[in-house]
Amino acid sequence: MSLDLRRYLDCAATTPVAPEVQAEIQRVEREAWANPSSLHGFGLAAAEQLERSRDQIASLLGCSGQVVFTSGGSESIHLALLGSIGAIADQQGTPPRLLLSAVEHPASEAAALQLQRLGWTVERIPVDCGGLIDLGALGSLLTRPTQLVSLIWGQSEVGALQPIQEIGALCRSAGVLLHVDAVQVAAQRPIAFDALPIDLMSVASHKLSGPRGIAALLVRDGVQLQAIQAGGGQERGLRSGTEPVALIAGFAAALERLHALRFRGEADPMTELRDRLLSALLQEPGLQLTGPDPRLDPEQRLANHISLIVRAADGRPLPGRAIVRAMARSGFAISSGSACSSSRSAGSLVLKAMGFGLKDCASGIRLTLGDWHSDADLQDVPEALRRAITAVTAA
Ligand SMILES: Cc1ncc(COP(=O)(O)O)c(C=O)c1O
Structure with a gap:
């Protein structure tokens, strides 16, 4: 591919x-x-x-x-x-x-x-x-x-x-x-x-x-x-x-x-792009935001950053690494947790420190945007994630 x-x-x-x-x-x-x-x-x-x-x-x-x-x-x-x-x-x-x-x-x-x-x-x-x-x-x-x-x-x-x-x-x-x-x-x-x-x-x-x-x-x-x-x-x-x-x-x-x-103008265009993608993703029933909600306070979150817990329709947490692989099959590059720890299958220590249960800690994914992205580039992301969730649920 x-x-x-x-x-x-x-x-x-x-x-x-x-x-x-x-x-x-x-x-x-x-x-x-x-x-x-x-x-x-x-x-x-x-x-x-x-x-x-x-x-x-x-x-x-x-x-x-x-x-x-x-x-x-x-x-x-x-x-x-x-x-x-x-x-x-x-x-x-x-x-x-x-x-x-x-x-x-x-x-x-x-x-x-x-x-x-x-x-x-x-x-x-x-x-x-x-x-x-x-x-x-x-x-x-x-x-x-x-x-x-x-x-x-x-x-x-x-x-x-x-x-x-x-x-x-x-x-x-x-x-x-x-x-x-x-x-x-x-x-x-x-x-x-x-x-x-x-x-x-x-x-x-x-x-x-x-x-x-x-x-x-x-x-x-x-x-x-x-x-x-x-x-x-x-x-x-x-x-x-x-x-x-x-x-x-x-x-x-x-x-x-x-x-x-990005830094010379009044507003950083990245924030709005990210918020539109985040709002679209949170329409999906299996996805829950982790970390601060930037739509409530943009000062509390990195401008290009979305992180989510992924669950099946029955509420069961799905392995983030399997979702990453399923997304890669659709051509999308995302990560589970941080890149440095994504080779490890153990759950995220960061999510654990934030109070997430053990099962949720292996279900984190992260999408971080670049300054070349536009809304058109991102419009297929929710559908691709929906398909990834279906595939991983059935596996
Ligand atoms: C917050 C943070 N600190 C430190 C590092 C380590 O930086 P490097 O990979 O350049 O050694 C990273 C890399 O992912 C990072 O995200």
Whole structure:
């Protein structure tokens, strides 16, 4: 079957590199391909290009602090969590505590586990049935020995957008460092890092029509990170390794494109497109929305995101992975849960943390739109899902 981009509804997993971004990557590979640390003319051309791209990314994300390039969202998260050991005050023998939400990406869970092995304690902040964290619980845990909070701003599986301004204000007044995983959010809304009460922020290029293999950690001025990977001392010693200048230029071009396409006008066209599809899908008897309903409050959900529990006509939850496969047979690319965990058949830990029963936890699916989609591209989706439900029910 030929792959049709109009039927690709898995943009939270990754996005295709936009043509103008591809062109920019090719230009830089031709003109500034050298090692930016080299002292000759080739190296200087690469170094100039690298710093131009860094400035462009910093400006588009409203960041006057440091932009540290990494290989992906997972690495940025590890640098933020493990690297912030360098910024943590000594508590005279009391092990520091890290707070996470109960709905983090596996990369944050893995980095937290490493901190635990180093003697930290880790506490999870509960979420409500929409995936939003309990601010009261956060407030009560922002006491000694908590030194670091790391939160997923836009939840990849259920779309919930945490109230990051309020969260940041609480962390600030408690003097606790805050890292925010903005890997999904950066693709769905403009970010003004300096204006937010956040110390560290992870963003990744491949969620916003940029290339895979490049991401950034934004570091507020004055935050003393330490490297987790040593070597040639690139990125002011914070992340050794020759910088992929062309990918970084592609990242900058992708952000520029996103701003021009979606963030310059009054309203983001994506929200209305998504809401029309969501309303059509919720007419289907077997489908239930998970995460916040954006038609009640658009501020609580990622703009391109729909997540659903799928059930048969008799109310029995159907396996999300089987629905994904049935949709693929109709040419539609969707996912069950998050892409990173969709190879596992066990139920979603995110849905479990939101209070869903064990059977429902394996019945989640996710549809995430791209900026090339139109209503016409999406009109067959409800019918395709109806057919998928019938097929999986009968199997
Ligand atoms: C919210 C979130 N954080 C982190 C990551 C990890 O990013 P990467 O796959 O670029 O390492 C992802 C990727 O799906 C994500 O959605």
